[in-house]
Structures are given as structure tokens and as C-alpha cells.
Amino acid sequence: MTHTLSLSWTPVALSSDVPPGTVIPAKLSSGPIAVWRTQSGHLSANGDRCPHRGMRLSHGFVRGETLSCIYHGWRFADDGSCTHIPAHPNLTPPSAIKCNPRQAKESGGVIWVADELPEKGPLCFEGFKPLRSLVVAADEASVREAAQATNIEGGFAASVGGTDIRLLVSDLDGEQVFVILFLAENTSPEACVSASRWAEVMRQKAERTCNYGETS
Numbered sequence: 001m002t003h004t005l006s007l008s009w010t011p012v013a014l015s016s017d018v019p020p021g022t023v024i025p026a027k028l029s030s031g032p033i034a035v036w037r038t039q040s041g042h043l044s045a046n047g048d049r050c051p052h053r054g055m056r057l058s059h060g061f062v063r064g065e066t067l068s069c070i071y072h073g074w075r076f077a078d079d080g081s082c083t084h085i086p087a088h089p090n091l092t093p094p095s096a097i098k099c100n101p102r103q104a105k106e107s108g109g110v111i112w113v114a115d116e117l118p119e120k121g122p123l124c125f126e127g128f129k130p131l132r133s134l135v136v137a138a139d140e141a142s143v144r145e146a147a148q149a150t151n152i153e154g155g156f157a158a159s160v161g162g163t164d165i166r167l168l169v170s171d172l173d174g175e176q177v178f179v180i181l182f183l184a185e186n187t188s189p190e191a192c193v194s195a196s197r198w199a200e201v202m203r204q205k206a207e208r209t210c211n212y213g214e215t216s
């Protein structure tokens with residue numbers, strides 16, 4: 001597949017998916033990334049490839065304020081620079097060793113990443129908060145159809161049993177989309193549970209529609 005630079009903010013996870021001291025894999029249109037949060041809570045993102053021997057950095061772990069590769073333990077700071085090479089503990093790593101840092105930002109309970117700092121801020125559904133995310137093996141059109149949603153700026157709007165829903169949908173790799181489900185801030189816990197179940201049904205429907213041409 002062709003990789004293109006992501007020049008606008010792309011939603012890659014919920015803030016709650018990356019607690020302090022953890023790293024997760026995610027995707028931009030330019031390729032796989034590792035999204036991680038230091039022990040003190042600072043969020044970072046970088047290419048998911050160690051500059052040493054190419055191990056996925058999302059398989060590594062967070063040590064304090066650095067991300068450590070699981071293979072030979074090279075450590076990286078949030079600006080992508082290498083800070084420590086265990087095999088050469090007295091060496092100051094050359095500044096040329098970098099793990100391809102990306103722009104990362106949190107807004108509205110969502111983690112957004114871009115290859116270069118976008119001019120515009122990330123999308124905001126005023127009065128809504130994210131409930132959950134899901135990966136759907138379908139395209140945007142199939143998700144919209146399965147959700148019986150309408151287009152709004154930046155996403156889709158739908159209604160389930162009287163509950164207003166917003167959907168943020170971004171392409172992952174041409175075969176899957178990443179979907180974040182938003183509900184109005186005052187939605188009851190019961191309605192949240194119903195909406196979450198509805199999302200599972202919607203996913204199955206979208207995948208059937210996209211893969212097999214079914215419409216219901």
C-alpha cells in the first residue's frame with residue numbers, strides 16, 4: 001500500500017487506552033506508530049520501528065520518562081532521541097539516532113497524532129464525550145450505512161433509542177477503519193451500555209455489508 005504523510009490530526013486511541021507507563025501500537029496513513037505515555041503522564045508518539053535492528057517499539061515498555069526497546073534495551077526520549085544503549089553504558093548516543101517522533105496531542109478524551117504539526121486543531125464534537133473505540137473491517141460508507149447515520153462536519157451523526165450519537169471514522173489501512181463512538185455528556189449509564197452494544201451490532205453489519213454485499 002502507498003504510505004502518505006498525515007498532515008492533519010488523526011484520532012488513534014482514547015486517552016484512557018494509554019495510562020501512564022504504557023505503550024500501544026497504532027496507525028497513521030504514513031505507517032505504524034507507537035503511542036506511549038511516560039510515568040509522569042507525558043504523551044508521545046513515534047514510528048513503530050527501532051533504529052537499531054527494526055524491532056517494533058510498541059512491543060517495548062516505558063521506563064520512567066523513556067521508551068525502551070524490548071530487543072536490546074535502547075531507550076528513547078519523547079523527542080525521539082536515543083538516551084541509553086545498554087551494551088555501551090558509558091557512551092553518549094549520537095544525536096543522529098532517532099526513532100522518528102510524531103506530533104501527539106490530547107483533546108476531548110481522544111489521542112490525536114500527525115506527522116507534522118497541523119495548522120488546525122483536532123475536531124471537537126461540542127457537548128459529546130467519547131464512550132469507546134472499535135476497529136471495523138469495512139469502509140466508511142459501510143459504517144455510515146450500518147449506523148443509519150448522516151454526514152456531519154468531521155464525522156457521522158446517528159440516533160439509537162433516542163440517544164444522540166456521533167461517530168468519528170478514520171481509515172487504517174484501506175481495509176479497516178478506526179471508529180470512536182461519542183455520546184452526549186449527560187447520557188445515562190444505561191444508555192451508555194445500550195449504545196456500546198449497538199456499536200457491536202453496527203460493526204457486524206458493516207463488515208457483512210462490505211465483505212459480502214449484504215445490506216441487512
Ligand code: FES
Nearest residue numbers: 050052053069072
Ligand atoms: S532492535 Fe531495538 S534495541 Fe536493538
